[in-house]
Amino acid sequence: MPVSTLDRSVTEPIIRRLNALRTLSAQASASLEHAVLEGMQRAGSGEDLISEGDPVDSVRIVLSGWLCRYKTLEDGRRQIVNFIFPGETCDAHAFLLAVMDHSIATLTPVVYSEIKRARFETLVASDRSLAEAFWCETLVNSAIQREWAINLGRRVALERVAHLFCEIFERLRPVGMIDGNSCIMPVTQMDLADATGLSVVHLNRTVQELRAAGLIVLRERTLTINDLDALKDAALFSPSYLQLYRRK
Amino acid sequence: MPVSTLDRSVTEPIIRRLNALRTLSAQASASLEHAVLEGMQRAGSGEDLISEGDPVDSVRIVLSGWLCRYKTLEDGRRQIVNFIFPGETCDAHAFLLAVMDHSIATLTPVVYSEIKRARFETLVASDRSLAEAFWCETLVNSAIQREWAINLGRRVALERVAHLFCEIFERLRPVGMIDGNSCIMPVTQMDLADATGLSVVHLNRTVQELRAAGLIVLRERTLTINDLDALKDAALFSPSYLQLYRRK
């Protein structure tokens, strides 16, 4: 089956994402595309793709939709520890460890590709820049995780929520998912609360405050950032941890 | 220069640590030891080994002493995002990204080995289990980072501090740095506060509370855990994220 134009557009996010980390040869892109198209899957909103404690034996690459990594405490408290956007990889290399230390859930309907471990290892063994790009993905994820630590530990609610909005915006940009100064925000305030370590009530209060300050508009599942620079200032946001600009 | 008995004891933590992640052949251990002994360095307490924004071109392996990864906000707020213990690696693979997204500082005098990128890449290219062990190190670090997110976002002060103590204890165990139910705790309460996202005052209050509950003794830079199971319960601590037990 030849890779059609339609297929191209399906795999565009992952190609764009990895290319932002390492320049991929046409050859590498083609074999990646091929592997991705083989394993296409769909999931509805609110499903767990994989749960804490599960063994891992494949890699999932997100083509459309939003997901989150989360952990829970025995009594039900939940913390979203990261989001996963189109073009990102759910668990690259996670098979090197025994079992998942966290769960991954869909926040919207999702299209993804599941690539078995052996297939994935063959794929990355065939091209060094591809292998490095996937590793960079993993490393950038670590860096994001660290930024979340300071977000949760040291920023106050307003800064924290503003920071999350800035980060989402800047992570969606390179995969072409923003539209002017707007992007979709398909998650509930409960999800945002769990991502920022706040209660829903206080998350709501904080969103009101950002609205009142004229920094954002958030309605009908769309986030509009009126003044990105002002929001970044309010958030003490500095995007270098996202590694949007590649090392020469 | 032959590897003497003394050298053996110096490199023991890193060998033990990596062996806990992947079984290393005698050959692999030997070449690792060799590389480590070539690059021995010392640093005093309170020094930055590398700072946010610095380019990375080597790997540092800690042989003795404690370090931390931290990030700061413009106004000086600081968050320790992880500790680094003997046997752990400061920045394995960090050279794949452009620059450091965080800083690494010593909390005590430290002995470490600095291995240049090219040397490191040759080393890991020579043995698959060695390469995998270093990658696992990085992945376990990510997992710890995620646990810290839920710690900071969803645990209350008492649970948070108890959790940190449990984690430190369980991370020191595999490298042989605990003594019965005690381990050294060479950091200030300010450091513990910055690691748990609390103010120093409240960190102190919380430590008092743990003492009053008879769970711990903390004095003269030594932590004694009277009842580890009780402390784990109080912390909602479950060690699986540390990947202490290897996949078959």
Next chain:
DNA sequence: CCTCAGCCTTAACCTATGGAAATGCCGGAA
């Protein structure tokens, strides 16, 4: 059309945690 569930919003109240400042302890330097 009505009902119901999910989500957002607001209000009232309360407490966990932060902030500032003073005290005390201890070990090292002079």
Next chain:
DNA sequence: TTCCGGCATTTCCATAGGTTAAGGCTGAGG
């Protein structure tokens, strides 16, 4: 010995954020 700086501790007060509960909106299903 004395002084000093770093650290732990305590007290007092302020407040950010949690909890509980209720009301309203909207869209899907019957």
